[in-house]
Amino acid sequence: MKILEAMEKFDPIIGLETHVELSTNSKMFCGCSTEFGAEPNTQVCPTCLGLPGSLPVPNKTAIESTFRIGLALNCQITEFSRFSRKNYFYPDMPKDFQTSQYDEPFCVNGYLDVLVPTDEGDKTFRVEIERVHLEEDTGKLTHSGGVTGRIHGADYSLVDYNRAGIALVEIVTKPVLGTGKYAGIVARAYVTELRDLLRSLAVSDVRMEEGSLRCDVNLSLHPKGASEWGKRTETKNVNSLRSVEKAVNSEIERQADVLTEGGKVTQETRHFHEDSGTSSSGRSKEEAEDYRYFPEPDLVPVIATSAWVNELKTDLPQAPSVERKRLAQEWGFSDEEMRDVVSMGATDLIAQTVAAGATAQAARKWWLGELARKATEAEKDLSSLGIEPKHISELEQLVVEGKLTDKLARQVLDGLINKEGTPSEIVQKRNLVVMSDDSSLLPAIRAAIEANPEVVAKVKTGKLQALGPILGAVMKETQGKADAGKVRSLVLKELAVEG
Amino acid sequence: MSKITPEALKHLAKLARLELTEAELAMYATQLEIILDSVDKIREVAAGDVKPMSHAVGLTNVFREDVIRPSLDRAEVLSQAPATEANRFRVPRILNED
Numbered sequence A: 001m002k003i004l005e006a007m008e009k010f011d012p013i014i015g016l017e018t019h020v021e022l023s024t025n026s027k028m029f030c031g032c033s034t035e036f037g038a039e040p041n042t043q044v045c046p047t048c049l050g051l052p053g054s055l056p057v058p059n060k061t062a063i064e065s066t067f068r069i070g071l072a073l074n075c076q077i078t079e080f081s082r083f084s085r086k087n088y089f090y091p092d093m094p095k096d097f098q099t100s101q102y103d104e105p106f107c108v109n110g111y112l113d114v115l116v117p118t119d120e121g122d123k124t125f126r127v128e129i130e131r132v133h134l135e136e137d138t139g140k141l142t143h144s145g146g147v148t149g150r151i152h153g154a155d156y157s158l159v160d161y162n163r164a165g166i167a168l169v170e171i172v173t174k175p176v177l178g179t180g181k182y183a184g185i186v187a188r189a190y191v192t193e194l195r196d197l198l199r200s201l202a203v204s205d206v207r208m209e210e211g212s213l214r215c216d217v218n219l220s221l222h223p224k225g226a227s228e229w230g231k232r233t234e235t236k237n238v239n240s241l242r243s244v245e246k247a248v249n250s251e252i253e254r255q256a257d258v259l260t261e262g263g264k265v266t267q268e269t270r271h272f273h274e275d276s277g278t279s280s281s282g283r284s285k286e287e288a289e290d291y292r293y294f295p296e297p298d299l300v301p302v303i304a305t306s307a308w309v310n311e312l313k314t315d316l317p318q319a320p321s322v323e324r325k326r327l328a329q330e331w332g333f334s335d336e337e338m339r340d341v342v343s344m345g346a347t348d349l350i351a352q353t354v355a356a357g358a359t360a361q362a363a364r365k366w367w368l369g370e371l372a373r374k375a376t377e378a379e380k381d382l383s384s385l386g387i388e389p390k391h392i393s394e395l396e397q398l399v400v401e402g403k404l405t406d407k408l409a410r411q412v413l414d415g416l417i418n419k420e421g422t423p424s425e426i427v428q429k430r431n432l433v434v435m436s437d438d439s440s441l442l443p444a445i446r447a448a449i450e451a452n453p454e455v456v457a458k459v460k461t462g463k464l465q466a467l468g469p470i471l472g473a474v475m476k477e478t479q480g481k482a483d484a485g486k487v488r489s490l491v492l493k494e495l496a497v498e499g
Numbered sequence B: 001m002s003k004i005t006p007e008a009l010k011h012l013a014k015l016a017r018l019e020l021t022e023a024e025l026a027m028y029a030t031q032l033e034i035i036l037d038s039v040d041k042i043r044e045v046a047a048g049d050v051k052p053m054s055h056a057v058g059l060t061n062v063f064r065e066d067v068i069r070p071s072l073d074r075a076e077v078l079s080q081a082p083a084t085e086a087n088r089f090r091v092p093r094i095l096n097e098d
């Protein structure tokens, strides 16, 4: 069932659990480095390997980062909190438990407002935050053997514990009601806003493609007007902004089908597949959730004194919404233009492109135009295209200098996506040089004039707007390398017509 | 008085990945009940004005600065494992979970 049809019968309730890897230098409870991409099992020690006799000591910066996230999300900071043991046997945690927080999280009861375009104009949705707590990340499993590389059918698994013990903050929303057909857009806007907020706090590099920001989507449907909520599912593995929206919408459609056919939604964990935009059933909840939490005996309680919290509060950066207003003014963007920039997750990309020398309008043109199109084509977020903003600035400079036509510039973008080097290097390698000298252009121009006698007749009577087919033919012949202005003036000169 | 049902005990054993025979289940049921009875005695003594204690020492706010310290040598780490491959720990396949 399509989403609009489903929304005529049902109301959705969404909930989002976001995991953020903090960008501290060292891990949460030991001094191992957190550098991404290191050789497997080179950033491990007795503590993060759970060797007997080792004891954890919490990273103060990680705790302060968690408080700062809570404050930025308008939360109360819990005065007395503790870490808890979450017990489970799985080889991604060598200790056989994860140090987390349970009934005494660091921050509770906040909110984040997000702006979403609706049929009635832009509307603010308030997403309430249940809790923000601190825990440690798990190791990375690779499943070997079998055919699919997935866990089912795997013969064995390989574990790299470099990631185990990295400080991980979990941000959990309260159930979000009343979003209707905008559920997916609200979910995406929330994660986008949260990402911008975390980036402004400089607590994480928030790279979804590298897994430093990960999202689980909870969703249930109930018949319109019903007071009782439906059974919810939790979709894991949602690792891009566009997938957040897709995961919500595809789960609404799936549950609506189940309910309409008289079936029942099973409370379960589902796994999202980035490539197909759909999810598949994982383990069912009832069996899996029995973690027997208890207060962590190896770590003493944390007291958030008001002096400490106030000090962190005075140090908070401006909220992204305030910062955005400032940028929109500086860049000369209208409200709608800025909203599109934000929803595409392009604020920082444009800021960096401008910092590298491009005008704001040019930066917006590239990121929200051709690059947005390429990102959609590749089913990726803009930031996952792997294009450096300074290269876009360089590209724009080449266009301004007349060294590239728009068409050639698009080929340079392909080169940038393929990591072929800087724009200037790509221009050389791909031989993308603008043709502007008469001798190389004239043969193509004369051929085009010859092939279009009726156009020539019109132009000679003064209808210069009829030139199109001739200019197009020249561009085609020169594979888009011709300087359009130059071609136009040469054609007019050949026809002896005044431009 | 039986506080621990056989089902609850089997569930606990499963969570702890322990395979127990019927005889062992019966033995542990008896032992766990003694433990629970002892805990109940504490509950009788503890009044509402006594906060539950999670730590034997009264310390709070023990932290470390965010400074990198050397990790272990990988060859030494992996030499302790029963099986390794491609510089990773090799573990038996994980069934029915993902």
Ligand SMILES: [Zn+2]
Residues within 6 Å of the ligand: A027, A030, A031, A032, A043, A044, A045, A046, A047, A048, A049, A165
């Ligand atoms: Zn370590």
